Amino acid sequence: MNRRSRTIVAAFLLCALTASAHVGSPDVYADGQAGPYRLSVVVRPPLVIPGVAEIEVRAQTPGIDRISATPVPMVGEAAKHPPMPDTMARPSADPQYFTGSLWIMAPGSWQIRFAVNGVQGPGTLSIPLPAAALATRKMQPALGALLAVLGFLLVLGMVGIVGAAAREAQLPPGQPRPEGRRGYVAMTVTFAVLIAVILLGNRWWKSDAAGYSMNVYKPLQMAPTLKPGNILDLSLRDPGWLPQRQLDDLVPDHNHLMHLYLIRWPAMDIVFHLHPEPVATGDFQLALPSMPAGDYHLYADVVHANGFPETLEATVLLPPISGRPLTGDDAEGTASPVAQIQPGSQPASTTHRNGSPEQRFRLPDGYTMVWEMPATLTPRTPESFRFDLLDPAGRPPSDMSLYMGMLGHAAFVKTDGAVFAHIHPTGTMAMTAFMMANPQASMNPAAGASGDMADMPGMRMGSGALPNSVSFPYGFPTAGRYRIFVQMKHGTTVETAAFDADVCSPAK
Numbered sequence: 489m490n491r492r493s494r495t496i497v498a499a500f501l502l503c504a505l506t507a508s509a510h511v512g513s514p515d516v517y518a519d520g521q522a523g524p525y526r527l528s529v530v531v532r533p534p535l536v537i538p539g540v541a542e543i544e545v546r547a548q549t550p551g552i553d554r555i556s557a558t559p560v561p562m563v564g565e566a567a568k569h570p571p572m573p574d575t576m577a578r579p580s581a582d583p584q585y586f587t588g589s590l591w592i593m594a595p596g597s598w599q600i601r602f603a604v605n606g607v608q609g610p611g612t613l614s615i616p617l618p619a620a621a622l623a624t625r626k627m628q629p630a631l632g633a634l635l636a637v638l639g640f641l642l643v644l645g646m647v648g649i650v651g652a653a654a655r656e657a658q659l660p661p662g663q664p665r666p667e668g669r670r671g672y673v674a675m676t677v678t679f680a681v682l683i684a685v686i687l688l689g690n691r692w693w694k695s696d697a698a699g700y701s702m703n704v705y706k707p708l709q710m711a712p713t714l715k716p717g718n719i720l721d722l723s724l725r726d727p728g729w730l731p732q733r734q735l736d737d738l739v740p741d742h743n744h745l746m747h748l749y750l751i752r753w754p755a756m757d758i759v760f761h762l763h764p765e766p767v768a769t770g771d772f773q774l775a776l777p778s779m780p781a782g783d784y785h786l787y788a789d790v791v792h793a794n795g796f797p798e799t800l801e802a803t804v805l806l807p808p809i810s811g812r813p814l815t816g817d818d819a820e821g822t823a824s825p826v827a828q829i830q831p832g833s834q835p836a837s838t839t840h841r842n843g844s845p846e847q848r849f850r851l852p853d854g855y856t857m858v859w860e861m862p863a864t865l866t867p868r869t870p871e872s873f874r875f876d877l878l879d880p881a882g883r884p885p886s887d888m889s890l891y892m893g894m895l896g897h898a899a900f901v902k903t904d905g906a907v908f909a910h911i912h913p914t915g916t917m918a919m920t921a922f923m924m925a926n927p928q929a930s931m932n933p934a935a936g937a938s939g940d941m942a943d944m945p946g947m948r949m950g951s952g953a954l955p956n957s958v959s960f961p962y963g964f965p966t967a968g969r970y971r972i973f974v975q976m977k978h979g980t981t982v983e984t985a986a987f988d989a990d991v992c993s994p995a996k
């Protein structure tokens with residue numbers, strides 16, 4: 489067996505769980521244009537690497553005849569030789585709903601390339617897919633016991649067969665069974681050989697398992713320390729994963745090498761969205777703004793040169809800081825402490841208007857952000873999360889502006905800390921990875937400095953007033969209570985609002 493197929497066999501046997509950039513939220517939700525066709529895409533990465541990614545596409549534009557999907561590595565030689573595309577199926581009577589499944593053969597930075605054909609001609613769209621094994625799954629004890637018993641019977645049977653053959657194989661028919669030690673010797677030797685084979689097999693298994701566990705994803709580690717002058721130092725360390733991962737290959741994602749959310753825990757009543765700067769390889773620093781004391785959870789988003797994103801986690805206990813004022817893209821928000829989930833009820837801030845639930849968040853300058861909530865929220869269901877910003881008179885602000893090149897930024901954070909996902913109007917993937925996967929979107933010469941985002945949803949550029957609403961495609965990974973921090977900008981003011989969502993398991 490060659491090395492590759494051995495690795496594949498081991499991967500199947502060990503069965504690994506997968507992760508992606510966000511914390512606890514591996515599925516990719518994305519909205520994008522495939523030429524003239526608008527697609528909403530869900531990619532659920534495989535439970536094993538190698539393994540099968542499940543794909544759903546909902547076409548927002550009618551008239552599509554056929555969609556094919558191909559998994560392609562983001563960079564490297566293999567990216568130039570994609571495999572044969574798979575045609576997606578229409579599993580229902582709905583002509584705009586497509587499904588498919590694709591093999592992902594190795595961990596790393598992938599993209600799923602969609603080719604669309606229809607009445608308006610062809611179009612393509614690529615959705616980045618970071619694929620990584622998260623853990624090694626243990627064998628179930630019952631299965632292990634069953635296999636052990638069966639294996640023991642096999643050994644006994646083999647010893648018995650060899651013993652019988654040694655005693656009686658050369659005996660003419662009808663002769664009585666001879667006395668003697670010949671059979672016992674053969675059985676003892678066979679037993680010893682079988683035990684040796686089992687011990688050697690166990691060693692092979694363990695070494696392959698150890699080799700595979702090297703592939704299990706371990707995010708970069710981040711150690712925060714507070715230095716004199718209210719400097720927060722973030723020291724990054726690679727605990728070992730794929731050898732090609734580096735600390736010095738980070739690329740900017742919407743203008744910054746690192747996007748850091750600091751959330752006061754467990755109340756989630758204070759949030760900062762800040763941008764530390766590198767001072768050395770694997771070392772970022774940030775002059776902290778004024779902030780109240782507390783236990784803060786840190787979530788830092790970075791993207792590697794191959795488009796693979798990571799979210800680094802840490803906690804830090806901070807004294808009251810009287811630091812610099814917020815500048816540039818830095819922003820902060822305050823909200824009431826998040827309440828513990830009440831079974832069967834909606835968050836206290838939910839009201840009903842014309843029968844549909846909504847939440848209104850009053851901002852400190854008199855503006856309001858409104859979330860028109862879906863009637864129910866269930867895990868793993870793609871939703872469009874839409875938020876509107878209104879001025880103190882309740883009208884759309886006339887001076888809406890882009891915040892770091894986009895109409896809005898959102899962070900979905902579970903109150904137990906198990907989920908953190910930083911989402912944009914295009915979806916869950918890192919913007920830089922999305923642009924690497926779709927170079928045609930950045931070929932617009934008229935678009936100007938950040939015009940490479942011009943073709944993407946929520947990234948309108950140039951003339952014309954910006955809308956006062958933003959939509960994020962996302963699906964909650966699990967049931968429970970989440971706080972959603974949403975940021976939009978008007979004039980030079982970045983508004984940060986907080987909404988609470990209760991996600992319920994669907995009734996059986």
Ligand SMILES: [Cu+2]
Pocket residue numbers: 742747897898910911912
């Ligand atoms: Cu963002």
